[in-house]
Amino acid sequence: MAVTLTDSVLKDIHRRMVRIRRFEETAGKMMENGKIPGALHLYVGEEAVASGVMVHLSNQDQITSTHRGHGHLIAKGGAFDRMFAELYGKATGYCKGKGGSMHISNLEVGMLGANGIVGGGPPIAMGAGFSNKFRKTKNVACCFFGDGASNEGSFHEAANMAGLYKLPVIFVCENNGYGEYTPQRNHQAIVDVADRAAGYGMPGVVVDGMDAVAVYEAAGEAIARARAGEGPTLLECKTYRYYDHVGVRGMGLTYRTDDELAEWKKRDPIELFESRLQEQKIMSAAEIKAVHDETLAEIDAAIQFAESSPFPDASAILEDVYA
Amino acid sequence: MAEAVATPVANKARTLTYVAAINEAVRIVLQEQPNSFVAGEDVGGAGGVYGYYHGLQKEFGADRVFDTPISEEGIIGLGVGAGATGCRPVIDLMFMDFMGECMDEIANQLAKMRYMFGGRATLPVTVLTMAGAGASLAAQHSQSLEAWLCHLPGVKIAMACDPYDAKGLIISAARDDNPVFVVLNKMSLAMKGEVPEGAYTVPLGKAKIVRPGTNYTIVSWGRMVHECKAAAEKLKAFGIDAEVIDPRTLQPLDLPAVIQSVKKTHRCMIVHEAVRFGGFGGEIASQIQELAFDYLDAPVARVGAPFSPVPFSPALEKHYVPNADSIVAGVKAQLGL
Ligand SMILES: Cc1ncc(C[n+]2csc(CCOP(=O)(O)OP(=O)(O)O)c2C)c(N)n1
Ligand SMILES: [Mg+2]
Numbered sequence: 001m002a003v004t005l006t007d008s009v010l011k012d013i014h015r016r017m018v019r020i021r022r023f024e025e026t027a028g029k030m031m032e033n034g035k036i037p038g039a040l041h042l043y044v045g046e047e048a049v050a051s052g053v054m055v056h057l058s059n060q061d062q063i064t065s066t067h068r069g070h071g072h073l074i075a076k077g078g079a080f081d082r083m084f085a086e087l088y089g090k091a092t093g094y095c096k097g098k099g100g101s102m103h104i105s106n107l108e109v110g111m112l113g114a115n116g117i118v119g120g121g122p123p124i125a126m127g128a129g130f131s132n133k134f135r136k137t138k139n140v141a142c143c144f145f146g147d148g149a150s151n152e153g154s155f156h157e158a159a160n161m162a163g164l165y166k167l168p169v170i171f172v173c174e175n176n177g178y179g180e181y182t183p184q185r186n187h188q189a190i191v192d193v194a195d196r197a198a199g200y201g202m203p204g205v206v207v208d209g210m211d212a213v214a215v216y217e218a219a220g221e222a223i224a225r226a227r228a229g230e231g232p233t234l235l236e237c238k239t240y241r242y243y244d245h246v247g248v249r250g251m252g253l254t255y256r257t258d259d260e261l262a263e264w265k266k267r268d269p270i271e272l273f274e275s276r277l278q279e280q281k282i283m284s285a286a287e288i289k290a291v292h293d294e295t296l297a298e299i300d301a302a303i304q305f306a307e308s309s310p311f312p313d314a315s316a317i318l319e320d321v322y323a
Numbered sequence: 324m325a326e327a328v329a330t331p332v333a334n335k336a337r338t339l340t341y342v343a344a345i346n347e348a349v350r351i352v353l354q355e356q357p358n359s360f361v362a363g364e365d366v367g368g369a370g371g372v373y374g375y376y377h378g379l380q381k382e383f384g385a386d387r388v389f390d391t392p393i394s395e396e397g398i399i400g401l402g403v404g405a406g407a408t409g410c411r412p413v414i415d416l417m418f419m420d421f422m423g424e425c426m427d428e429i430a431n432q433l434a435k436m437r438y439m440f441g442g443r444a445t446l447p448v449t450v451l452t453m454a455g456a457g458a459s460l461a462a463q464h465s466q467s468l469e470a471w472l473c474h475l476p477g478v479k480i481a482m483a484c485d486p487y488d489a490k491g492l493i494i495s496a497a498r499d500d501n502p503v504f505v506v507l508n509k510m511s512l513a514m515k516g517e518v519p520e521g522a523y524t525v526p527l528g529k530a531k532i533v534r535p536g537t538n539y540t541i542v543s544w545g546r547m548v549h550e551c552k553a554a555a556e557k558l559k560a561f562g563i564d565a566e567v568i569d570p571r572t573l574q575p576l577d578l579p580a581v582i583q584s585v586k587k588t589h590r591c592m593i594v595h596e597a598v599r600f601g602g603f604g605g606e607i608a609s610q611i612q613e614l615a616f617d618y619l620d621a622p623v624a625r626v627g628a629p630f631s632p633v634p635f636s637p638a639l640e641k642h643y644v645p646n647a648d649s650i651v652a653g654v655k656a657q658l659g660l
Contacts, residue, residue, distance in 0.1 A: 038459035089636030100635030116463030151392035311638030
């Protein structure tokens with residue numbers, strides 16, 4: 001049941017990317033205006049990765065995410081209204097307001113949570129992959145993690161076990177060149193995180209993470225391998241985050257240059273994709289605009305839903321601690 | 324025994340923020356200890372995610388103030404290995420919650436090496452880390468986990484409630500030949516207070532009477548000290564003149580100061596931000612009943628967080644974290660007022 005790159009799949013990838021971009025732009029503004037409490041780590045710039053991978057997955061396939069998790073949930077089928085409600089800390093949010101941005105999740109679509117712990121995801125994805133195999137399903141678990149997270153022991157233990165047990169796990173490294181404010185050259189002695197795959201007996205693949213089709217193709221191969229029982233793959237997507245580590249402007253540190261940002265923006269994943277769709281006459285400019293407009297309208301409605309939703313009652317504090 | 328007032332050895336107090344006091348302390352440590360260095364995530368180029376180390380890499384060089392990978396087990400291990408072999412590491416563990424990543428290095432290596440080696444190893448390692456809820460940072464970035472550390476013979480634990488203590492405790496920690504955790508609070512970062520220039524110490528193991536009182540004792544640490552002071556003011560309306568004691572370090576713990584106060588006041592409460600159940604307040608309560616049972620007019624009370632992870636929603640978090648009102652309510656419940 002491999003997915004082939006039909007026009008409708010291309011449109012699907014496009015819509016997922018636009019949905020992430022628009023959601024994140026809005027959420028970022030709301031955080032900076034103080035409307036959303038806490039810290040948001042925004043996914044703007046990296047949309048091709050989540051979208052190119054997730055289009056292969058069903059609700060029975062699982063993912064684990066990161067602190068930068070909204071994009072993963074959106075691409076996996078998260079609903080804006082429940083997401084905004086969660087970011088607001090409302091009772092109608094996906095986690096009843098208990099998780100917020102860093103723990104946003106929806107198990108119904110197989111999303112095993114954003115994670116406040118860098119490197120929190122890989123062991124969980126490995127366990128989900130084990131479960132898929134143990135329960136004799138053909139489902140896969142995709143683990144999203146950053147270049148910075150690839151330095152946590154948890155990643156290495158999970159990768160080793162996934163390789164050893166030939167688990168249906170795809171380790172998707174979103175290499176955006178930085179862990180917080182530290183450039184990759186100052187946090188690891190390699191250039192390609194994919195090189196680490198060799199140590200765990202799995203293929204390591206490097207792909208242009210700004211090109212959703214390239215991600216789609218490489219992910220498709222890895223997922224097919226996993227579904228066929230051939231074990232895990234480490235798929236490294238080279239990408240970039242447009243905003244600061246936290247929020248939009250963040251702390252205003254000068255740890256990277258405007259030129260570098262501008263260079264990456266020239267290869268904006270959505271613009272690249274939209275020009276390709278138009279060149280290939282798959283979508284017209286008007287159709288593309290309609291996707292953006294529909295998304296924006298849905299965001300407005302979602303914010304309305306979130307704002308009119310109640311906050312959880314104090315009694316909820318002690319609920320959900322145990323089954 | 325407790326000091327009634329702080330007695331700085333250094334001169335000229337100015338008003339500094341908590342962050343600036345931390346920064347000044349670490350600068351002094353780097354100046355006075357040639358074998359010290361600062362290692363942690365984003366401590367060098369960025370100067371720490373909250374600015375603790377601002378300017379220090381420039382001043383002392385990237386050999387002594389440097390960024391590490393996101394590898395907490397490695398970072399604490401760096402401290403253990405370097406500390407055991409002649410360095411005096413200052414390790415930044417950004418959020419206390421991340422102890423989960425490195426608890427083996429903390430609990431099985433750092434805390435025990437000296438003992439296991441028959442006293443031959445010395446581990447002059449300082450770990451700076453940050454606790455505290457109240458910023459809507461949810462379950463994995465808001466915890467107060469000092470009780471984890473208190474259960475580990477071999478480490479010392481300091482809790483800095485204000486800028487003065489932050490600076491003095493960090494300097495004491497770095498001069499100490501043992502592993503010392505200095506636990507900072509993220510809701511206090513912008514807090515201002517008087518801080519003397521130059522080097523001074525807040526001794527490890529010496530409580531401070533934050534507010535003298537006559538007929539009630541409140542023991543508290545970290546940011547909760549301020550809530551307790553506010554609660555003490557409110558309690559005056561009920562004829563309660565509460566003495567607020569901040570032990571400042573939980574290990575070593577200045578029990579004589581607490582006991583002396585309880586023998587005078589006959590009623591006591593322990594307040595901490597950490598989850599109440601299994602929290603360090605239980606240890607202190609138990610010690611009080613062992614050492615001053617005959618002096619107590621009421622059971623020792625405790626106020627702490629409910630038995631749940633820290634919720635994200637501000638609507639829940641505001642009820643979760645103890646505050647002056649919930650402390651007053653706890654006192655009233657204890658005394659049947
Ligand atoms: C265990 C742990 N250590 C440190 C942090 C603080 N932190 C949050 S995000 C981050 C950087 C993560 O970098 P990377 O994995 O490359 O992901 P990116 O933010 O670039 O998407 C750090 C250090 C954390 N949340 N958890
Ligand atoms: Mg990164």
